[in-house]
Amino acid sequence: MSILVNLRSRQGFIEMLRVFRIQRFNPEREPNQWVDEYTLEVNEDDKILDILLKIRDEVDTTLGFRASCAHGVCGSDGMMIDGLNRLACQTFVGDVPGRKPINIAPLKGVPVEKDLIVDMDPLLDKVKSVNPWVVAKEHKAGERELLMSQEDFEKIEDMTKCIWCSCCTTSCPSLWSDSDYLGPQALVMAARFILDTRNEDAEKIIEKVGGLDGVFRCHTIGNCTDACPRDIDVTGAIAAVKKVLLQGIDNEDKFSNIVWEKGDEKE
């Protein structure tokens, strides 16, 4: 299918014709995926999400995709654009240089439900499986809230930016070969809550990230770091988990004594 649409024209912006090759899937209509081509007149600064919305509103109402906030915060419109996992709302037409067709496909490694919509449940279940929450230490008398020092926070600041878009996990070749692999997203969450000095249950997380489907299936390929729309050093966070497994948690005096005592008993 190829349709030419006149979208709009603005002064001062380069207008051009670009071809969008969108991977489609509708199990009710056809068991296999197919590719639809849409030729649109676009500007360099048009967001891919705007184009998808235009296509859905004005060309092909059957196109399915997820989007919510359209400002790179909710993380629901992760998709593979020109071979890279990114958010449609943060990617511009100009980000795909030249005049070649822009390929848009759903995230890889997870079952596709319709067109660009994938089943996120297995990915989110993996994140949940590593206990990504703080189990608070007992309060000292007179202490009103749990504080952590600025230094400690700076260690995990990068990882707290995660928006759970799963762009990293679905770009990981280890996940493609082993669908049970925890994946970068879960490991970033694990690193974030292992290194969180307020967390009493860090050791439970450490036990969960080990094992055959755990952190050592990461071979520092680095696709996740390239894919991350929030520029988190994902591979670095996974390396931090490995370091913890090898050396223990290095901020001994700052860290909860309970965790350290437990570890010593174990050894």
Add this chain to the structure above:
Amino acid sequence: MSYKKVPGTFAWWFQRISGSFLIILIFIHFIDVHFIFGVENLEYETVAEKWNKPFWRIMDALMLVFGMIHGANGIESILLDYKKIRKYKAYWFFFIRAISAVTIIIGSWIIVTFSPEEGSVAKYESPVAEMRDESGSHE
């Protein structure tokens, strides 16, 4: 305290350590064989003479042990990436570890027991040397 008991941690750590050792060992081996020793001198007599020094025997033994275990460990780690292979993990690991164990045993047995005095250094004629002599005579 560390969590080396968590499965996979030790293998991952050993891979890094043996890898760094191998870089040093192979670099020394490469410099020695290619620049100091010379590839054209690589014959039975010269190697036997080199092995008179215990340093080179230890070097070669270390290279053998680290190389084989590093390689076997790496293959195991690759196999573990595949869920279908993982079902037969025990058989694969036995196979890989048996091969590397046999290689290490044979290799270190030669390194330990080799003695050029009792051997046939004098009697042994290197086919490479013969070939070179022939080609030299033709020239």
